[in-house]
Amino acid sequence: MSEPVDGPVWVGIDVGGTKVLAGLVDATGRVLRTARLESGGPRATEAALEQTLTDALDLVCEGVTPHGVGLAAAGLVDGAGERVAFAPHLPWRDADVRARLSSRWGLPVALENDATCALWAEVEHGVLAGVSDAVLVTLGTGIGGGLLIGGRVVRGAGGMAGEFGHMQLVPDGRPCPCGLSGCWERYASGTALEVAAEGRLATGPAITAAARAGDELAVAALADVGRWLGVGVANLVSALDPAVVVVGGGVSSAGDLVLAPAAAALRTHLLAARHRRVPDLVVAHHAEHAGVVGAAALARRLTQGSPAG
Amino acid sequence: MSEPVDGPVWVGIDVGGTKVLAGLVDATGRVLRTARLESGGPRATEAALEQTLTDALDLVCEGVTPHGVGLAAAGLVDGAGERVAFAPHLPWRDADVRARLSSRWGLPVALENDATCALWAEVEHGVLAGVSDAVLVTLGTGIGGGLLIGGRVVRGAGGMAGEFGHMQLVPDGRPCPCGLSGCWERYASGTALEVAAEGRLATGPAITAAARAGDELAVAALADVGRWLGVGVANLVSALDPAVVVVGGGVSSAGDLVLAPAAAALRTHLLAARHRRVPDLVVAHHAEHAGVVGAAALARRLTQGSPAG
Numbered sequence: 001m002s003e004p005v006d007g008p009v010w011v012g013i014d015v016g017g018t019k020v021l022a023g024l025v026d027a028t029g030r031v032l033r034t035a036r037l038e039s040g041g042p043r044a045t046e047a048a049l050e051q052t053l054t055d056a057l058d059l060v061c062e063g064v065t066p067h068g069v070g071l072a073a074a075g076l077v078d079g080a081g082e083r084v085a086f087a088p089h090l091p092w093r094d095a096d097v098r099a100r101l102s103s104r105w106g107l108p109v110a111l112e113n114d115a116t117c118a119l120w121a122e123v124e125h126g127v128l129a130g131v132s133d134a135v136l137v138t139l140g141t142g143i144g145g146g147l148l149i150g151g152r153v154v155r156g157a158g159g160m161a162g163e164f165g166h167m168q169l170v171p172d173g174r175p176c177p178c179g180l181s182g183c184w185e186r187y188a189s190g191t192a193l194e195v196a197a198e199g200r201l202a203t204g205p206a207i208t209a210a211a212r213a214g215d216e217l218a219v220a221a222l223a224d225v226g227r228w229l230g231v232g233v234a235n236l237v238s239a240l241d242p243a244v245v246v247v248g249g250g251v252s253s254a255g256d257l258v259l260a261p262a263a264a265a266l267r268t269h270l271l272a273a274r275h276r277r278v279p280d281l282v283v284a285h286h287a288e289h290a291g292v293v294g295a296a297a298l299a300r301r302l303t304q305g306s307p308a309g
Numbered sequence: 310m311s312e313p314v315d316g317p318v319w320v321g322i323d324v325g326g327t328k329v330l331a332g333l334v335d336a337t338g339r340v341l342r343t344a345r346l347e348s349g350g351p352r353a354t355e356a357a358l359e360q361t362l363t364d365a366l367d368l369v370c371e372g373v374t375p376h377g378v379g380l381a382a383a384g385l386v387d388g389a390g391e392r393v394a395f396a397p398h399l400p401w402r403d404a405d406v407r408a409r410l411s412s413r414w415g416l417p418v419a420l421e422n423d424a425t426c427a428l429w430a431e432v433e434h435g436v437l438a439g440v441s442d443a444v445l446v447t448l449g450t451g452i453g454g455g456l457l458i459g460g461r462v463v464r465g466a467g468g469m470a471g472e473f474g475h476m477q478l479v480p481d482g483r484p485c486p487c488g489l490s491g492c493w494e495r496y497a498s499g500t501a502l503e504v505a506a507e508g509r510l511a512t513g514p515a516i517t518a519a520a521r522a523g524d525e526l527a528v529a530a531l532a533d534v535g536r537w538l539g540v541g542v543a544n545l546v547s548a549l550d551p552a553v554v555v556v557g558g559g560v561s562s563a564g565d566l567v568l569a570p571a572a573a574a575l576r577t578h579l580l581a582a583r584h585r586r587v588p589d590l591v592v593a594h595h596a597e598h599a600g601v602v603g604a605a606a607l608a609r610r611l612t613q614g615s616p617a618g
Contacts, residue, residue: 076585086584133466145548154458156550157442158586166580167544170480178580235476239454239548241465271475271487275395276385277467 003032005064010303012296013053014072014114017041017089022056023289024064025296029125031289035059039090046091050101057105068108068303070295071097072117079159081111110298115162117294118286119146119153122246124297126285133242136284137164137233138249139225139258143185149240165189169232187228190250196221208254225251226258230265237279238271248284255283312341314373319612321605322362323381323423326350326398331365332598333373334605338434340598344368348399355400359410366414377417377612379604380406381426388468390420419607424471426603427595428455428462431555433606435594442551445593446473446542447558448534448567452494458549474498478541496537499559505530517563534560535567539574546588547580557593564592 007026014021016039024033035056040048057069075087082099084092102109112120119136122128128136128148136146143165147154154161165185166178173182186192190204201207201218211218233245245266251258263281267273286293316335323330325348333342344365349357366378384396391408393401411418421429428445431437437445437457445455452474456463463470474494475487482491495501499513510516510527519527542554554575560567572590576582595602 086581147548149458149463150461152459154549157552157588158550160581160585161548161550163547163550163580166547168478168540168578171478171540180578180580231477231480235544236548238472238475239456239470239545240463241467241470241472243466269477269489271472271489272395272469276469279466 003030005032009064009066010296010299011057011060011066011069012072012117012292012294012299013056013069014117014291014295015039015049015053015090016074016114016291020052020056021288021292022053022060023292023296024060024066025293027300029121029293029297031292033060034289034292042089042091044091046095049091050104053101054104066107066299068110068299069101069105070110070112070117070297070299070302071101072112072114072291072295073097074114077111077113077116077159079155079157084111085159108299108303110295110302112295112298113155113159113162114291115144115146116153116155117298118144118248118284118290119148119294120297121286121290121294122248122284123148123153125293127246127282128244131244133240134244134246135233135236135240135242136246136248137229137236138284138290139189139229139247139251140249141191142189144249147240148242164232164236167232167235169228169235184228184232188225188232192228193221193225193251196224204250205253208257211254211257219257222254222257223261226261227265229258230262231269233262233281234266234269237266242279245279245281246284247281248286248290252283253287259283312339314341318373318375319605319608320366320369320375320378321381321426321601321603321608322365322378323426323600323604324348324358324362324399325383325423325600329361329365330597330601331362331369332601332605333369333375334602336609338430338602338606340601342369343598343601351396351398351400353400355404358400359413362410363413375416375608377419377608378410378414379419379421379426379606379608379611380410381421381423381600381604382406383423386420386422386425386468388464388466393420394468417608417612419604419611421604421607422464422468422471423600424453424455425462425464426607427453427557427593427599428457428603429606430595430599430603431557431593432457432462434602436555436591437553440553442549443553443555444542444545444549444551445555445557446538446545447593447599448498448538448556448560449558450500451498453558456549457551473541473545476541476544478537478544493537493541497534497541501537502530502534502560505533513559514562517566520563520566528566531563531566532570535570536574538567539571539576540578542571542590543575543578546575551588554588554590555593556590557595557599561592562596568592
């Protein structure tokens with residue numbers, strides 16, 4: 001993917017456990033070019049991962065100098081946006097990532113958690129423009145989350161806010177790889193969708209396609225995931241009272257097959273649903289580029305003097 | 310209760326379903342005088358309730374002119390702090406309470422939800438001085454809640470943030486008077502404590518006293534409530550990552566009999582508890598005067614030009 005570049009540009013790099021996705025992004029959030037490389041996962045060395053990021057940056061910047069780079073890291077980023085404290089799928093361990101890469105590249109660098117970047121993408125260039133209070137729930141392998149309160153992105157005292165996926169919804173429920181049980185993401189995620197399809201359809205996209213073709217098991221699997229999505233969203237709405245709930249990630253591409261049962265469950269499980277404004281459930285504008293667009297938006301805010309948060 | 314008054318004072322009035330508690334409060338949060346009257350509950354008329362508030366105000370203001378009055382209302386207050394939208398235990402229905410009483414009394418009036426006032430009391434004159442990110446959970450008949458994020462009290466898009474008590478912790482669990490089932494406050498509250506004591510000890514204070522005297526059932530009942538408190542707090546910490554969790558309300562007077570099992574359950578149910586700072590569970594500084602002190606603090610902020618929030 002490559003489009004002509006004129007005007008200032010920034011780079012967003014989504015650093016995940018399996019892939020590194022870099023994108024050249026303009027001030028309106030348009031992705032002009034992308035490059036995708038294998039990240040090497042947790043077994044790569046820090047040096048190898050950072051070389052991969054450098055390669056990806058070079059690929060999207062051919063003939064162009066960006067104003068800054070944003071990194072969307074699949075891990076826990078400290079409150080200052082300086083260090084990756086912990087990342088189960090990456091080699092970084094309490095690593096001074098921002099300063100190191102900024103020095104290496106000679107460019108301003110912004111560092112943020114990938115789910116928080118996805119929230120920024122919606123705030124700056126998506127369905128949350130002009131919204132002050134919102135929750136983002138992304139349904140992928142697990143659940144990612146982001147919180148916008150009073151117009152500010154919430155990171156929490158230790159940078160770990162938004163870990164909605166590990167809220168316990170079922171006492172002594174399904175075991176979770178995190179070591180707990182009954183976690184929300186065991187019931188509402190791409191993984192949960194595959195479980196609900198009883199192994200007959202192996203992937204989320206296959207289940208969604210089958211449901212669109214009228215397959216009853218596939219429809220029921222999406223409804224089951226949607227219902228659990230609604231139960232967990234009701235809990236978040238009770239706690240936070242957002243104006244909008246954005247649903248992103250692969251499962252959201254099923255649209256109303258998952259959102260209609262979710263909206264019904266939200267009404268059924270929300271306190272005083274008839275006496276209040278129940279927030280809208282909205283599909284995220286950004287899909288696979290959410291991290292790239294959000295990270296680039298943070299880099300833009302950094303270089304244009306509008307501090308993030 | 311009456312102490313000499315010198316220096317500026319404000320009045321806080323806690324408007325609950327059974328009682329109206331007014332207090333004359335100085336700039337340091339000290340309660341100098343109080344007056345308690347029956348509120349009349351939901352069957353009183355608006356006019357009768359507002360006369361009761363006026364009587365309570367007159368009682369604490371004898372010989373003194375306050376700078377302003379704060380109202381802590383047991384109900385849903387709109388985001389602007391103007392109206393009581395809905396209050397199950399009071400006669401107000403979408404009532405323009407703030408302007409009406411300000412006009413009647415010829416004084417500046419601040420209006421806020423009672424649980425939010427309790428949070429303000431801890432922020433201004435309690436255990437949350439200097440803390441930016443905190444959650445307040447009050448265990449009384451039900452669960453009240455308050456949220457402090459980035460140094461700001463969170464009210465939500467419709468003023469209903471902090472309704473933690475109706476987050477569903479148990480699918481198809483205990484029925485709740487709110488119409489839902491499995492709500493957190495069915496498992497962790499003064500009411501839940503009486504259920505856990507199997508009717509043998511009728512009140513929370515009696516259960517706490519019995520537990521202090523070594524009664525095994527009473528100890529187990531407090532531990533059960535504490536464990537459920539910890540499970541729900543773990544969910545809030547996963548979502549919000551606060552630095553401190555404050556526990557208030559009648560049940561918190563049991564101290565470690567309820568907080569030690571809660572802290573243990575919080576660790577057991579929190580994602581990556583060994584890889585993060587687990588927030589402290591702290592007993593609220595303010596007990597029965599929390600609403601009064603917080604409402605008076607809001608009135609003080611209003612009249613001293615430091616806008617709340």
